[in-house]
Amino acid sequence: MVPPLPPLHEDLMLDVFTHRALTQGVINDHTPHGNSDRLAQLGKSVLNTIVTFILFAERPMLSAEELKTKQEQILSNESMVAWLDAYNTELKRRVRGGRGALDNPEEARFLFNSYVGAVCLQDGLQAATNWVSKLVKPESQPPALVDDSQNNTLSMVPPLSPASAAASLPATPQTAGTSQTAPPPYYPTPPQASTIPSGVPQGTLALFNQTCHQRGIPVEWIASANGPQHDPRWEVKCKINDAERGFGLGRNQKIAKELAAYEAYLYMQSIGWTLPQPEPTA
Template sequence: MTTTRLPDPLPDLPYLDAAIALDVYAHSSLHYDGKPVNEEYGDNQRLSTLGEVVLSMAVTQSLFCKKPLKSADTIVQERNAATSDANIHVWVEAYKMKSRLAFAPAALEETKTEAASRFLLTSYLGAVYYRYGLPPIKAWIDKLIDPNDQSANSAPPQPTQMPPALPQSPSQIQSINPAQDNILAIFNQRLQQNGMTAEWPAESIGPAHALRWHVKCVVGGVEKGQGGGRNQNMAKKEAAKIAYLNMGFGAIA
């Protein structure tokens, strides 16, 4: 089975908070009869079931939006290649995801299989979707499959969840592109047009030489997006991109 070429550097995995990540990285060899499950999302088997669908959806949407348009048969063929056991195994190994996996010593060989890689990644993506929805997964897949193809970042219009913004001239509309480096200024402009402001609670995780930042975007007391990155500004931009989509401001172009 042909595997997709990995970009260099690898895009960051979508952020996942530590609480649910503990379940994602707990191998089935640690499960026992009567083990309590989370009342909200259950266990990593349920998350994997969700993640399988989410992975297929994210890859399909990414391929669907590429220009020039791909035929339906080509989309199916390339999606099957991208989501094959062999390719997912390559992704999991590249991200060293199994280095964080907790398992019983007797299960060591089992954790090395392609099936184990698939279960781990789909559990992870199921958890990300449960927490934050599809946008962060779609953004990651776009960069992972073809980081040089800007057309993959186009998405179907998002449903409007708030009153429309004030009318703008064509030149103003053209300048509002959340893929630009000034996403924060653009996002804040949209908020101001709708009489809103955002708060950005942030936290850092890890040792001083390898900090990982996590930032939330909160509008009107409601969380609209989260982002992670190697520095606070990067994490804030990612949170702004997710919030931009979730608030119905448009698609990331």
């Protein structure tokens, strides 16, 4: 028994169920999502993060290799096809221009990723987590990614006091004959009101930057704007060690950056804030 399919509205539903062969990759700048290709990319990243987070919370703990193996099993082509078959009357009958193509596992994966991306964009990451969790582990309660009782801050990391924040910073090496001190700890200013989706807590960007600063993790932000000047759509990518770990899309750069920071935060949290070792070169 699968959980109810989250409903979609307006342009999101149209783009999810219009086969990509009909759109030919054209981006609609008048929508927050652009097209189904972008939704699928967002959904793929969100889906990977949610499944990793669910497995990371399992007890007894799984090893890193077990995490990887179980994630691949859960997100296999067979799983995608099975989930689509379970929603057969609600999903397949709505697809325009490529209904038979859904028998192809790649097309099934693309449709499911697009739907996850649409749910996340429309209702927030927690809504997508609630749905996917019931598909992956129907007997368990979905993990709570946001704790509204704590002033909309992320529940997985407690706020740091000034003393503990300063103690967690790496010591700055001193050179003979000089007196150098560690840079002052970073304390974010209170978040201002914005139109960030309800599924993303305000202050995520500040908390993410603070945590990376304290742990010496380098972060690179890549921002770009598309569409008319009076109504642009901003895309922001968060790169850690030259690998994209977060992606955000919004009507202004701040919103897009908050979304990218939230996705990157959840990823780094799922791997324990450890930087992967570079792969050996031939």
